[in-house]
Amino acid sequence: MDLSFDEYHTLVEQAPFLIWRCGTDAKCDYFNRRWLDFTGRSLEQELGDGWAEGVHAEDFQRCVDIFLASFAARQPFQMEYRLRRHDGQYRWISDCGTPFFGPGHSFAGYIGSCVDINERVLAQEELKKIHDAEISTLKRLLPICAGCKKIRNDQGFWEQVEDYFSRCSDTLFTHGLCPDCMRKLYPNYTSQTGEKHTKAGQQ
Secondary structure, eight states: OOOOHHHHHHHHHHSSSEEEEEOTTSOEEEEOHHHHHHHTOOHHHHTBTGGGGGBOHHHHHHHHHHHHHHHHHTOOEEEEEEEEOTTSOEEEEEEEEEEEEOGGGOEEEEEEEEEEOHHHHHHHHHHHHHHHHHHHHHHHOOOBOTTTOOEEOTTSOEEOHHHHHHHHSSOOOOOOOOHHHHHHHOHHHHHHHHHHHHHHHHO
């Protein structure tokens, strides 16, 4: 069934997408009602290059470069950028543009549609933060033998704790024996020392 101009116009105006169009001069000459409701601006404000005023400053140049390069090559494009909503909040949108042609297959400009993907982008950013935190935690884990206390290095070899830290840090080591090791390794010495201390205390 063929649709009339009015029916096409109604579909475009009420479509659940932000729709734009530009002519052969790369200047926008149309935005649908969804776009204008999203930005809270009038059609007159958005026409030409006015729409770019709503693009986030950090995304602006990348957005313009993609658009102009695709326009010059007459190729479809897809890009993501932040666009200011009517409440002042910047929302991530996915913008897909494609060239369209008039009679005789003559180039007539571009038409594009945008969808709000802010929740998806924020979810991806949160997942990346979690992933980066997990990687950071794993990097801090140091494999150490529960028996001999040697450390497995990045090459998979086991080496003494002193050797590992001397190589990987500015730490310097001195050696001694803690009381527990003294009693275990030299029980006679520690018992004699204890007796001497006891006798000394009784005098």
